[in-house]
Amino acid sequence: MSPSHTAGFARQATETVAVAPVGWRDACLGELDRGGRFCGAYAVGAGAGRRWNALFADGEATRMLSLEVGEGEAVPTIVDLLPGADWDEREAHDLHGLDFAGRESLRPLVAHTAATGSWTVPVSGEGTYQVAVGPIHAGVIESGHFRFHVVGERILHLDPRLFYKHRGLQRAAEGASPERGLAFAQRACGACAVANSVAYALACEAALGLVADREARRGRTLLLELERLYNHLNDIAQICAGVGFAPGNMAFAALKERALRLNAELVGHRFLFGTVAIGAGPEVSAARADALRGALRELGEDAASAWRELSFAASVQARLGGVGVLSAEDAAALGAVGPAARAAGIALDCRSTSPGLWYGSSFAPAAPARPSGDVGARLEVRGVELPATLELLQELLAEPIGAGGSDPGPADPRGVARVESPRGETVCAVELTVARRLGRVHLRTGSYANWPALAHATADNLLPDFPLINKSFELCYACADR
Amino acid sequence: MFVLLRHLQRVRREAALPRRQGARSLAIRHVDAGSCNACEHELTAIAAPQYDFQRFGLDIVASPRHADVLLVTGPITRRMEGPLLSAYEAMPEPRRVAALGDCALGCNVLADPAELALPLDQLLPVDLRIPGCPPTPAEISAAILEMIDGG
Structure with missing residues (x-):
C-alpha cells in the first residue's frame, strides 16, 4: 500500500502507512518519537484479510499504521509501550478474534464471561475483599458494573465491567x-x-x-x-x-x-x-x-x-x-x-x-x-x-x-x-x-x-x-x- | 449560598408550578436496559426546579424493594435482560412497569438484533408507555401522574 497524503485542505488529513508484523512495535514507537499521540486502534475485516490499524494524532493530521494479520497470526502487543491501547486490544480480541502476543493477559472486556476471576485483576492479601456494585445503580444512572478490591474502606483496585449496554x-x-x-x-x-x-x-x-x-x-x-x-x-x-x-x-x-x-x-x-x-x-x-x-x-x-x-x-x-x-x-x-x-x-x-x-x-x-x-x-x-x-x-x-x-x-x-x-x-x-x-x-x-x-x-x-x-x-x- | 438560593427562588417564581392537591405518593425504580442516555438526562430533569416532580409525591428510589413502579429505558440488551428481570422479581406487589422512550417501546430501535433480548412488553407486563426520543420532562411527569390518577 502506498502512503496517501492529503494536505492543504480544511480537513484533518490522514496518512496511512503499511507496516509488517516484525516492525509493528518499532513503528508505533517511531510515531511517539516524532511527537505522535496514540488515539485508538481498531480491527477490520475477517479471516485472512484482517487488518489492525493504529491511529496517531500529530497536530491537525492523523497518521494510521496498518498491519495485515494473517490466519492464525498474533499481533505484537503495544500495551507495554502505550498503556492507553489496553482496551483497544482487548476489544479487538473479543469482537474480531484478534490475538495479541507478549501481553500478560487478555482479560475479556466486551465479552461477558461468567467466572469473576476471568475478567478481574487478581488481588490478594490480608483483609482484602471485593465489593460488587451494579450493573443497576441507586439513582438515575446508566448501567455498568464495578468490582472494587478493598481493604476496609480503602480501594486497592477497581475493575470496571461495562458493555452491559452493548448494542452492536x-x-x-x-x-x-x-x-x-x-x-x-x-x-x-x-x-x-x-x-x-x-x-x-x-x-x-x-x-x-x-x-x-x-x-x-x-x-x-x-x-x-x-x-x-x-x-x-x-x-x-x-x-x-x-x-x-x-x-x-x-x-x-x-x-x-x-x-x-x-x-x-x-x-x-x-x-x-x-x-x-x-x-x-x-x-x-x-x-x-x-x-x-x-x-x-x-x-x-x-x-x-x-x-x-x-x-x-x-x-x-x-x-x-x-x-x-x-x-x-x-x-x-x-x-x-x-x-x-x-x-x-x-x-x-x-x-x-x-x-x-x-x-x-x-x-x-x-x-x-x-x-x-x-x-x-x-x-x-x-x-x-x-x-x-x-x-x-x-x-x-x-x-x-x-x-x-x-x-x-x-x-x-x-x-x-x-x-x-x-x-x-x-x-x-x-x-x-x-x-x-x-x-x-x-x-x-x-x-x-x-x-x-x-x-x-x-x-x-x-x-x-x-x-x-x-x-x-x-x-x-x-x-x-x- | 444565598446567591444560589436566590437563583432558585427566581426560577421557582417564574415556573409558577401549581401545588398538588391531596396526599399521594409513588416510588419509582429506574433501570437502564441499554439506552443512549438521553432518557436518563430527561428523567433526571424532572427533579429540576422547573418541574419539581417531588411536589406530587413522586420519588426515584434506590432499591426495587422500595418501588411501586419499574421504569425501564433502552431497547433491552441481552446483557441487561437478567438484571432487569431480577429487579422486577425483587419488587413487592402490587407493582407496575413503565416503558420510557421509543427504544423501550420497541420503536425505531437501532442495534444489531443479536445483541438484543426480547422487547420489554414480551418480557414484562407493561402498564404505561411514554413515547418520545427522548420524552420531555413535562411528558414524563404528565404520563406518570395520569397513571396515579387513573388508579
Missing part, C-alpha cells in the same frame, strides 16, 4: 449507506450526539471526497458548543450532587434546563438530534441568531454568578481536594483526554487542531489554576470552559449561518476525524466499500478513552468517594458500550 451499533451500521449510518453514530450516545455525529460526518466526507464549506463548519461548531454548554452545566450540577450540596445541584440543573430549552427553540430538539448531515450544515437566520445571543448572554451571567458562589462554598470546596487524583504522567500514559487530561495539567484540546471546524488559530486549551488532577481540578476545568464556550457562541452567532454545503476534495476509501466532545477527543474512522457502503465504522469516544484513567484514579481512595470521583469525570457508558 458499529456492526449494525455495516453495509448501510453513509447517510443512513449517521443515525447509528448519533444514537451511540444522547449526551454526545453532536460530537459523535460530527466526527462521523467528517470521516465520511473525507472518504467520499467532500470538504465542508465555511457555513457548514460554522454551523457544526455552533452545535458542538451548545452541546458542551449543557453538558458542562450538567457536570457541575452532578459534582454538587456528589458532595450532597443541593443548592448548587439544583441551581446548575436549572441552568442546564434553560440551555436545553434554547436548543429546542433553535433546532426543535433539546439534545440537538438530527441536526448533523453529511455534506451539509444547519442554517440559523439572523433573527434566531440574535434571539439566541440575547438568551445566552443572560444564561452566561447567571452561570457566572452561580459559579462564583460555588467557589466560595467552603463546605463544597473542602470535599474536592486530593480526591480521585490522576497525575499528569498517568493521564498521558493512559491516554486520558478532555477535561480529565486538562485538569491534570495536559494542554490537550482537539479544538485547537480542528481545521474542519471553526475554532480559529487563536483557540487555546483551558488551563486550571491548580492542575492537581483531582475532583476539584476537574470541576474547575468545567467552570473555566463555560465562559470560553459562551464567548465562542457569541462570536459564531454574530452573523447568521447560511445553509452549509461542501466542496469537492480528494477522496480516500478511508476517513478519520477527531472532534472534541464535552468528555474529550472522539475519534471516528470510516472505511467505505467500492460500492460506497459502510465497510467499517469505528467510534472511539472521549468516554472510551477516559474510562481506564477513571478506574486508575480511584485507587487509594475511600469507597464512599467513588460516586464523587465518577461524577467528576462524568463519562458516558452508552458511548463506550455502543
